[in-house]
Amino acid sequence: KCIGCHGPEMQLAELRMDRKDLAFESGESGGSIEAGSAEDSYLIQRLHDRDEGILMPPTGRLTEKEQGLFRSWIDQGAEWPDGLQLGSESQETADETYAEIYRAIHSNDLAAVQAKLASATDSVTKTDRYGATLLMYAALHGNPQIVNLLLEHDADPNFADPDGATALMWGARSEPIVKLLLER
Numbered sequence: 001k002c003i004g005c006h007g008p009e010m011q012l013a014e015l016r017m018d019r020k021d022l023a024f025e026s027g028e029s030g031g032s033i034e035a036g037s038a039e040d041s042y043l044i045q046r047l048h049d050r051d052e053g054i055l056m057p058p059t060g061r062l063t064e065k066e067q068g069l070f071r072s073w074i075d076q077g078a079e080w081p082d083g084l085q086l087g088s089e090s091q092e093t094a095d096e097t098y099a100e101i102y103r104a105i106h107s108n109d110l111a112a113v114q115a116k117l118a119s120a121t122d123s124v125t126k127t128d129r130y131g132a133t134l135l136m137y138a139a140l141h142g143n144p145q146i147v148n149l150l151l152e153h154d155a156d157p158n159f160a161d162p163d164g165a166t167a168l169m170w171g172a173r174s175e176p177i178v179k180l181l182l183e184r
Contacts, residue, residue: 001057003086005140020080035078038071058140058170060163098123101134108143117153124155131161132170139171139181147177157184
């Protein structure tokens with residue numbers, strides 16, 4: 001649930017979580033993992049402390065069990081074999097048009113999104129393997145023009161992923177996107 005925003009394709013807050021060296025050293029606030037001390041690890045703070053900003057992941061909070069696994073792993077030394085790179089969570093789907101639109105959203109390429117939507121039949125209603133829609137990703141990546149374009153193509157702003165999160169929740173940090181979604 002971290003790699004989509006903190007992996008090889010995107011590093012929000014300058015944080016990468018797909019490689020050991022980067023997970024322990026990257027990020028706007030320095031390393032996110034303090035091996036041996038979950039309490040001192042920024043990663044754990046972002047999972048459960050609203051004072052640190054938007055709870056992570058923005059797509060739906062981790063379960064207590066998942067958070068507990070992170071805490072235990074870090075408290076036990078955060079062992080991560082050298083050379084192990086976590087797989088990309090890029091949006092795998094049988095619909096290549098959906099994948100192309102996702103990539104255009106990811107790179108904030110409005111013209112490419114427009115072009116792909118012109119030839120797409122039902123891509124705005126499809127979900128990826130996590131149950132997320134293109135509208136959710138557009139809201140997360142913070143481009144109001146792309147969000148508006150998807151809404152004009154009948155993207156459903158009320159659709160919820162399996163964790164109950166909607167595009168509004170994904171885009172909560174962007175006032176223009178929140179306004180667009182609330183209007184719909």
